[in-house]
Each structure stands twice: as structure tokens, then as C-alpha cells.
Amino acid sequence: MATPRPPRAGATAPHARDGGSGGTEEMEKKQQKQQRLRPFRLRGAGSPRKFGVAAGSLSELLRKGCRLMELPLSGSRLCLYEDGTELTENYFRALPEETELVLLGPGESWEGCASEILRLLLDLSSQKVIEAAQEMLSGEKAAERQKLLVDLIQNLSENTQAEEKEKDRKWFEGLEPRFKNKSSYMRYSCQSRMRSYLRQVTSYTSYVDPTARDAYKKITDLMGEKLKSMKYNGSYFDRREEEEALRLCTPEGWFSCQGPFDRDHCPLKHSINPYSNRESRILFSTWNLDHIIEKKRVIVPELAEAVKTRNGREVNWEYFYQLLFTTENLKLVNIACHEKLTHNLHCDNTRIYS
Numbered sequence: 001m002a003t004p005r006p007p008r009a010g011a012t013a014p015h016a017r018d019g020g021s022g023g024t025e026e027m028e029k030k031q032q033k034q035q036r037l038r039p040f041r042l043r044g045a046g047s048p049r050k051f052g053v054a055a056g057s058l059s060e061l062l063r064k065g066c067r068l069m070e071l072p073l074s075g076s077r078l079c080l081y082e083d084g085t086e087l088t089e090n091y092f093r094a095l096p097e098e099t100e101l102v103l104l105g106p107g108e109s110w111e112g113c114a115s116e117i118l119r120l121l122l123d124l125s126s127q128k129v130i131e132a133a134q135e136m137l138s139g140e141k142a143a144e145r146q147k148l149l150v151d152l153i154q155n156l157s158e159n160t161q162a163e164e165k166e167k168d169r170k171w172f173e174g175l176e177p178r179f180k181n182k183s184s185y186m187r188y189s190c191q192s193r194m195r196s197y198l199r200q201v202t203s204y205t206s207y208v209d210p211t212a213r214d215a216y217k218k219i220t221d222l223m224g225e226k227l228k229s230m231k232y233n234g235s236y237f238d239r240r241e242e243e244e245a246l247r248l249c250t251p252e253g254w255f256s257c258q259g260p261f262d263r264d265h266c267p268l269k270h271s272i273n274p275y276s277n278r279e280s281r282i283l284f285s286t287w288n289l290d291h292i293i294e295k296k297r298v299i300v301p302e303l304a305e306a307v308k309t310r311n312g313r314e315v316n317w318e319y320f321y322q323l324l325f326t327t328e329n330l331k332l333v334n335i336a337c338h339e340k341l342t343h344n345l346h347c348d349n350t351r352i353y354s
Helices: 014-018 020-034 058-069 089-094 113-123 126-137 143-157 182-207 210-229 231-237 278-284 295-308 317-325
Strands: 038-044 050-055 077-080 100-104 288-291 330-333
Touching (some): 038 058, 050 058, 058 077, 058 089, 058 100, 182 231, 182 295, 210 231
Parallel strands (some): 038 100
Antiparallel strands (some): 038 050, 288 330
């Protein structure tokens, strides 16, 4: 059996080429080269300034960021700008390119973009808030963040408190000259919606059983008289209305989405102030007063059926009035929360007749 030859002088044993710190660093460098570099936007917790940094791994991005912002690597970490979620290597691999991240040094924390808005409100004057928010908004894709910032900018930069036409003429552009203040137009806007609901109810008369048409018409006349006495519920959009229960906005004119018909709140927290500027006034026209129990599919047909089959009973028309024209059955919703599908809800049988 041949005797193994000893290694030549100066030669390295085979196992030594794969071990040692030098070999590990070389392997890491090779792996990094194999990982495709992806661009991200990086910022510190206390600064709006953003840096473009490309990296193939979380550890590489963290090293580059710490070097760029002169932070110690030990104790630093990366999180999502949007909501403060701290990154892991697996989470990092799933992120889309150009995601905005926050580099946190030891002891720093980040609660998401809402905390930055609060900091701006507390630390800066209104004008500086506007400028900073506008800079933050440019180029961003996050819909919820845009909504928060747009609401903020509109509330601070526009002449929201102005009520009379001569103090904010731009707001009245495109409206009839008869409107002299903002609240009068907003009241009219709500009244127009109520009048259209009443027209839809009365126009259904031709579909009612001929034997019940007179009774149906009598009920719609009573509804019309009551609606007129309530000034067509225009107070819902009037911020000057002193009784809080009769308006859907704050005294400053802010409206909040009440969410889809089958939910108790708006998941995206939509809000708008149509009193702030012309654009918001126009955008508010896309918001719906949505019937929880549907008007065309349910309420009107069931009213017609109730009149037809009353058999001497008195139809509780005020119950139907509440369903058609009041917030007992109406929800103010952003167009994104206005569900077009069938609600599958019906009138309360115990309230149809008096």
C-alpha cells in the first residue's frame, strides 16, 4: 500500500481552502454578487430626506444605510415607512422595488406615517406643515398615505372657514349666482338628492296595482308634505346647523364616510371637507347617501305591495318615509365604500302597518 505523500512546502491542505474567516467573506461576496440588486428609498426617522439605495439582501441594505447616515450597525434596524413593520430577511425579499423604508438607530422607534404627520403638526407652523406634506406626497403610491396628506393639505392651505362668497370666490366657480354662501349651496345639494328620491317614489305609481294607485299616491303626497316641512333634510350637509343630530358634518365642515351598508365603520377612514375648496366640493358630489335597505329594489316595491294588500289596515307611511329620507336608513359613504351588490335586506314586517 502506497504511503500518502506529505503536502509540498507552502501548499495549503484541501480543507483549509474552504475554512477560515477569509473563505467565509469570499463566499458572502460571491452570494451578494449573485443576488440581484434592487432599489429602495431610505430615510431616517427624523428627516424627510430620502436616499436611493440598491441592495440584494437586508443585511447589505442595512450596512449601506448605516454607512450613508453615519449610524452604528449594531442596534440599527429597518422598518416600513408606512406602518412601522420591522423587516426580516424573508420579508425583505417579498418587498417591491422602490419601497420606502426607515432606518432606525439604537433606541429609535417608528409608528408609521401618521406619527410623522403628528410630529409636523406639533413642531412646525401651518405653512411649513403644508410645504413638508406636499413634498412627502409627491411621487408616492400609497393610497391611504395620500388620503391623509391630501386631507391635511386641504384643511390647512384652503380658506375653509370662509363662508361668504366675497371671501372665497374661487369656491363658487361654476355655481349659480344665487348662492351667496357655502352652507346655502351645501344645503341645496342635499335637498336635491332628497327631491330625486321623492321623484323616484312617485314615478313608481304606474307600476302599482290599479286598485291601489290612489292610496299609493295619497301616501307619496303625505311624504312630500312632510319632506317639505323638514326643508328636504338639507341640514344634513349644512355645517351651520346647531343641532348636531341634524347634520352629518362637524361645525368646520368635515364629513366622514360611514362605511359600506354591512359594516359599522369605514375601513379606510375616508373623510372630506367640501367647504375647503372647489375641488373638494366637486369631489363630494361623488359621495353617496346610500340606502341600507335598498330604495328601488326593496322599499318602494314593498310599499306598493303593502298598499295593495292592506285589507283595511293603515299603512305606516312614516316608517317608509324614515327608510327613504332619513339617517335611520341612510349612510353617507365614499364612492369606494358604495357597494353595488344586492343588500338582501327587507323592511320590518312589524312596522309596515300602523
